[in-house]
Amino acid sequence: MTETKRRFTLPDVAALVFVILVDAVILGVLLQNFFVGGR
Amino acid sequence: MGHRPKLRRRLRIRRRTLLRILVVVAALALALAFGRTRAAPDLTVPIGEIFSEAASFAEERGVFRAYDGEGRLLGWAASGSESGYGGPMLLVAGIDTLGRIAGVKVVEQRETPIFWRMARAPEYLKAVVGVPYDEIEYDYVEVIGVTGATISTGAVIASIRESVAEVAGAAFDVSLPLPTRPFEFGLLEITILVLFFAGIAAQRVSGPLRGRIRWVCQIAGLLIIGFWKDSPITLAKIAAMLSGFFPDPRTSLALYLLIAGFVVTSVVWGRNVYCLYACPFGAAQRCVGLIGGKSLKLPAWSVRLMGHLRNLIVFAAIFMAFLTLQPALSSYEPFAALFSLHGSTLQWLLLFIVLVVSLVISEPWCNFFCPMRSVEIVLQDIRRAARRTPRARPHD
Numbered sequence: 001m002t003e004t005k006r007r008f009t010l011p012d013v014a015a016l017v018f019v020i021l022v023d024a025v026i027l028g029v030l031l032q033n034f035f036v037g038g039r
Numbered sequence: 040m041g042h043r044p045k046l047r048r049r050l051r052i053r054r055r056t057l058l059r060i061l062v063v064v065a066a067l068a069l070a071l072a073f074g075r076t077r078a079a080p081d082l083t084v085p086i087g088e089i090f091s092e093a094a095s096f097a098e099e100r101g102v103f104r105a106y107d108g109e110g111r112l113l114g115w116a117a118s119g120s121e122s123g124y125g126g127p128m129l130l131v132a133g134i135d136t137l138g139r140i141a142g143v144k145v146v147e148q149r150e151t152p153i154f155w156r157m158a159r160a161p162e163y164l165k166a167v168v169g170v171p172y173d174e175i176e177y178d179y180v181e182v183i184g185v186t187g188a189t190i191s192t193g194a195v196i197a198s199i200r201e202s203v204a205e206v207a208g209a210a211f212d213v214s215l216p217l218p219t220r221p222f223e224f225g226l227l228e229i230t231i232l233v234l235f236f237a238g239i240a241a242q243r244v245s246g247p248l249r250g251r252i253r254w255v256c257q258i259a260g261l262l263i264i265g266f267w268k269d270s271p272i273t274l275a276k277i278a279a280m281l282s283g284f285f286p287d288p289r290t291s292l293a294l295y296l297l298i299a300g301f302v303v304t305s306v307v308w309g310r311n312v313y314c315l316y317a318c319p320f321g322a323a324q325r326c327v328g329l330i331g332g333k334s335l336k337l338p339a340w341s342v343r344l345m346g347h348l349r350n351l352i353v354f355a356a357i358f359m360a361f362l363t364l365q366p367a368l369s370s371y372e373p374f375a376a377l378f379s380l381h382g383s384t385l386q387w388l389l390l391f392i393v394l395v396v397s398l399v400i401s402e403p404w405c406n407f408f409c410p411m412r413s414v415e416i417v418l419q420d421i422r423r424a425a426r427r428t429p430r431a432r433p434h435d
Contacts, residue, residue, distance in 0.1 A: 015341035022392055022408060023348050026371050028385045030352070033152055033368040034359055 056420075063354060067361055071282060074364035080146050082131055086116040089133035089142035102209040105133070114141050115210040119201030122291075123194035125149035125275055125367025126284035130195065132202035134172050138211065142168055143199055149284070150191045151275055151367040153381050158191035159183060164199075172203050173215065187379055193290065220289045227270065227293045230263045231317065235300040238316035242308065253315060257322035264297075265319025269378035272297050272313065274353065274410040275370035278360040301411070305418040306425075314405060314415065320374055321405050324397040331398025345407040353413040372410070 083096045086103050090113045093105040105113045116133040126149035133141040143164040148155065166182045167175050177200060179185045179192045197220075204215040234256045241252040264270055270293055277298075279286070288295055297313060304312035314321055356369035373390035376382030382390065396403045405412065 011335075012338050012341070015337045018337075018396065019341055019345055019348070022389070022403075023345075023352070025385055025389045025392065026352060026408065029371040029383065029389060030356055030359075030369070032383055032385060033370065034363070036152070 066354075067281075067357060070358050070361035074282070074361050077364065080129065082116075082118055082146065085131045085144035085146050086133060088144055089116060089131070090114055090135075100209070102205060112136060115206045116141075117202045117205035117209070118146065119198035119203075119205065121194040121197035121201065122284065122286045123148060123150050124154050124188075124190045124286075125151060125279050125365065126282065128191075128194045128198055130198040130202060132199055132206065134203065134206045134210065138172050140167050140170050140172060140175065140203075143202075145195075148191075149279070149365050149367050150188075151370050151375075153375050153379075153383070153386070154188045154191050154367075157185070157188035157379070157381055158195060159185055160191075160195050163192075163195065167199070172207055172211075173213070175199070175203065187381070190286070190290065220287065222289045223292055227263060227268050228296060230259060231293055231296045231300065234260055234317040235296075235304065235312055238312035239304065239308065241316070242310055256316040257318075257325060260317045261319045261322035261326070264293075264317060265323065265374075265378045268293070269375060270294065270297075271319050271372075271374050271378075272301060272411060273370050273372050273374060274356060275360075275367045277410075277414060278357050278366035278369045281357065282361060282364060282366050284366060301414075302418060305415055306422050309419070309422055311415050311418075314409075314411065318405075318411075319378065320372070320409075321402055323377060324393070324402045324404055327394050327397040328401060333397070333399055333401045335399045337400065342407070349408055349410070350413050350416075353410045356410070 082103065086096060086105055087093050090105040092107045093113055094108040095106045095110075097104045097106070101117055103116045105116065107113055114133055114135040116131055118129055118131045120127050120129045122128070127147070128145070128149065129147040130143060130145055132143045135141040145160060145164070148160075150158065162183050163179055163185075170176075176182050177196050179196065185192060200215075200217055204217055207213045207215045237252055237256050241249045241256075244252070272294070276286075276294055280298075286294060297317070300317070301311060301313040304310060352371070356371065360366040360369040371386075371389075373382060373386045373393065376386045376390040393404045393408075400406075
């Protein structure tokens, strides 16, 4: 089989880590707001 | 005939977009309707906490009388409500038969957790207990030395004043004057107007001059809208207005100017002047970017993914804000951490990540995570729809 698909490169891995990390923190902030409410 | 496939394709996109809009609007409307149907709070509960010996209550024109088990009058109580950061705040103040404050309870408040903590309301409310009703010091700074969260502290004070005045009138036949709140128009409001006009004017010039105007505007925005007043547009403020909680224009004129500028420049000029020229957080990232050189570009798939995730998060946040009728809870931006140095551990972490990444990627918050970007996309769609409709008509 010839390789037609683009390989997952280092920038892809870095981008994925970045996306997951920031969105997880944002979700964390929202969940904290809703469940703890700071009170 | 040559137009047909194009037209059909355009129609199909429109139908899909329309469906998506309908689903989003219907879900949000349902959530808001649910939030709005909740019963009004029973004021005898907080009044019972203020007068712990109370066994029965009688209410006349909004003023409650609290009686003990033997029918002796313990005191009076009334509620006061004023717009805070995320919507109306409801307080109840009780005054005993000697005319002293028996207690003040917060019945409802919709402030952002961070701002509510900054406002230190419980401390202030405790400090006024035992004070004669006509000798209350309506000054946070005087009583407990707070200077931040001015909108929240202002709302607490105005709500107490209102409830105390109500009781004084009904119980002691004393008319306490309520302060008139003048329009706040100062350096912040002037700066906002100047930044918008400069931003619009900058669209007419090209080359390095436009870049220079943008830098000057952004630095002014960073210092004045950011570090001095900490009043950038946030999702919480948008969600509050969508919930029907409009802040007092006399004390929140700056917010109205920012939102009006954002909407008008996005819809009329098609260039959102707020984000480019006024937003302090965008400016902060650009400054950090100067140090790092911001040379990295993210893969296209991740940019698309982040866009979808951002829209999803904004939808979820507004949905929850409507459902709970607590718009301030939808705020996830790390702005207060940077500009007021107040934030939860997670907000500090978010700020840290965004600023570090700003070194190598151009304005990551603006491009991938800012909820205002989702709002901008909606406004651009409205603009596009408004412009496309008349052009499509000749082919119908």
